[in-house]
Amino acid sequence: MGTASTYILLVVSVTLLTAGQAMQKVAVDRIIRHDVGDQHFFKFAREPAIWLAMLCLAGSMSIWLSVLYRIDVSKALPFVSLGHVFVLIVSRVFFGEHISVLRWLGAGLIAVGIVLIAQT
Amino acid sequence: MSRTKENLKGIALLLTSILASAAAQLLLKAGMNSLRTQIAGVGSVLEVIAQVSVAGWVLGGLACYAISLLAWLGVLSRFALSLAYPLLSMSYIIVFLAAAAWPRLAEPLSIDRLVGILFVIAGVVLVAASGRDSRGGKSVVTVE
Numbered sequence: 177m178g179t180a181s182t183y184i185l186l187v188v189s190v191t192l193l194t195a196g197q198a199m200q201k202v203a204v205d206r207i208i209r210h211d212v213g214d215q216h217f218f219k220f221a222r223e224p225a226i227w228l229a230m231l232c233l234a235g236s237m238s239i240w241l242s243v244l245y246r247i248d249v250s251k252a253l254p255f256v257s258l259g260h261v262f263v264l265i266v267s268r269v270f271f272g273e274h275i276s277v278l279r280w281l282g283a284g285l286i287a288v289g290i291v292l293i294a295q296t
Numbered sequence: 297m298s299r300t301k302e303n304l305k306g307i308a309l310l311l312t313s314i315l316a317s318a319a320a321q322l323l324l325k326a327g328m329n330s331l332r333t334q335i336a337g338v339g340s341v342l343e344v345i346a347q348v349s350v351a352g353w354v355l356g357g358l359a360c361y362a363i364s365l366l367a368w369l370g371v372l373s374r375f376a377l378s379l380a381y382p383l384l385s386m387s388y389i390i391v392f393l394a395a396a397a398w399p400r401l402a403e404p405l406s407i408d409r410l411v412g413i414l415f416v417i418a419g420v421v422l423v424a425a426s427g428r429d430s431r432g433g434k435s436v437v438t439v440e
Binding site for chain 2: 284
């Protein structure tokens with residue numbers, strides 16, 4: 177398999193990871209909206225968004241592992257940083273969260289840190 | 297429940313999720329390492345014992361993942377995604393330090409890698425601080 181398609185797979189994996197996080201957030205928000213009070217495990221099990229989230233995360237993990245067979249971790253790990261950027265964008269766009277400069281800066285430092293770790 | 301109490305519960309769940317996810321990584325790595333020695337070895341009885349031990353590590357790792365996931369849902373019900381997700385990076389720091397300290401893995405500590413870890417630590421501190429600012433305060437707790 178060519179390098180280009182490997183990188184496309186990495187982007188797909190990170191996108192699915194982000195979607196998985198977003199769906200988990202949707203699931204807990206829905207459960208809280210529907211019944212105030214303590215959340216129980218069975219309410220999660222009955223929430224379709226949680227299963228969609230698990231599907232996304234499982235897909236992301238499978239693609240990730242299959243790519244790691246082909247390329248070095250140091251080349252793949254920077255895509256984890258990309259995931260941090262994606263999650264912040266999704267939080268802003270879909271959940272309307274206010275993201276302060278401080279938070280962007282912090283997430284940026286984490287992303288840089290992951291890239292640096294990958295290079296060693 | 298009061299907002300402060302909910303926040304403290306959220307922080308406790310976040311730490312649980314982080315620790316469980318780090319433990320999962322370390323256990324799976326230990327399992328994979330013993331799989332490698334198992335392939336090198338021969339002898340049917342020993343092989344079975346080795347396989348069981350690999351399964352033990354892997355099952356332990358998967359159990360930790362399940363704990364991490366359940367705690368994470370509790371975290372997401374209390375904190376904004378943009379606050380909680382970057383904080384999950386604390387597990388990298390724990391994995392890095394534990395992989396060096398745990399004799400079974402004994403992975404070398406390099407200065408280069410330490411610099412990367414310091415960036416992650418600084419980032420986590422800033423993101424955590426962003427959860428305390430007044431405007432961010434509104435998005436800290438998503439529960440009305």
